[in-house]
Each structure stands twice: as C-alpha cells, then as structure tokens.
Amino acid sequence: MTKQEIQKLDTNLLGHPKPLFSLSMVEFWERFAFYGIRSLLVLFMATTISKGGLGISTEYASAIYGIFAGCLYLAALPGGWITDNYLGQKKALFLGSFIIALGHISIALSILSTPIFFLGLLLSLLVLDFLKLALL
Numbered sequence: 001m002t003k004q005e006i007q008k009l010d011t012n013l014l015g016h017p018k019p020l021f022s023l024s025m026v027e028f029w030e031r032f033a034f035y036g037i038r039s040l041l042v043l044f045m046a047t048t049i050s051k052g053g054l055g056i057s058t059e060y061a062s063a064i065y066g067i068f069a070g071c072l073y074l075a076a077l078p079g080g081w082i083t084d085n086y087l088g089q090k091k092a093l094f095l096g097s098f099i100i101a102l103g104h105i106s107i108a109l110s111i112l113s114t115p116i117f118f119l120g121l122l123l124s125l126l127v128l129d130f131l132k133l134a135l136l
Contacts (some may be wrong), residue, residue: 026097030131033104037124041065054114071125079129096131099123 045061047053056064083092106120 023093026093030097030100030128033100034124034128037104037107038065038069041068052111054110054117068121068125072128075125075129079126092131096127099127100131103127 042058042061042065043053045054045056045064046058047055049055054061083089087095100123103120103123106116106123108120110117110120
C-alpha cells in the first residue's frame, strides 16, 4: 500500500482521522457540563432549601467555589502524572468519562442530601484534569 492509500483508509470525515469526531464530542460535552456547573454552582449552593438549593450562606458558597476552582488547576499536575505513568491516553479517556458521568449524576441527585453534592464535586475535580490532559 502506498502512503496515500493508508491515509485514505484512516480518514473519514472531511479528510480528518476517524477518532477525531468522537474525541471532539467528548471534549464538547465535557466542557459544556463543566461550564454549566461552574456558572450555577454558587447560585445553587446559596439558594434556600425550600427553593431547591442547599441553603449555604453566600460567603461559604463563594469560598467552596473558589476552593473548587483553585483545586481544578492544581490537580492538573498529579492528574497528568497519573495519566502518563499509569493509565495511558485511552484508559484515561474511558475511565475519566465514566467517573465524570458518576460525578454529574451525584450532583444531579444532590437534592437527596448535601454529602452527595460534595461527592459529585470531588469526583468531577479528580477526573477533569486527567480527562482533559488525555485529550491533549
């Protein structure tokens, strides 16, 4: 086979490699969920329980959001190290997608109890960095 024939077999969508579409969709939905959660996080925590929120004071809700956002950026170093040295790109994508789905389900079920909400935040925090780094 010539180099052109091999490249033709490896491309499907507008001349791009076949896995590019699925990787783009993973990245799109991960970022959609991430920014959707971040934009509503403080509002949800500060809203009273009678209106469907957690009833945390605005100061504590803002502090929790700040800690969450800061830890997202700090967790990139150990997340990248784990991805590179133990998981590899494919396993990190699969495992990360599964765990982040569990995290988002936990956040959605947070109406049942507050610890479920924080479990969802923790799962999202732990996974977002090595999932994001595996996509690079």
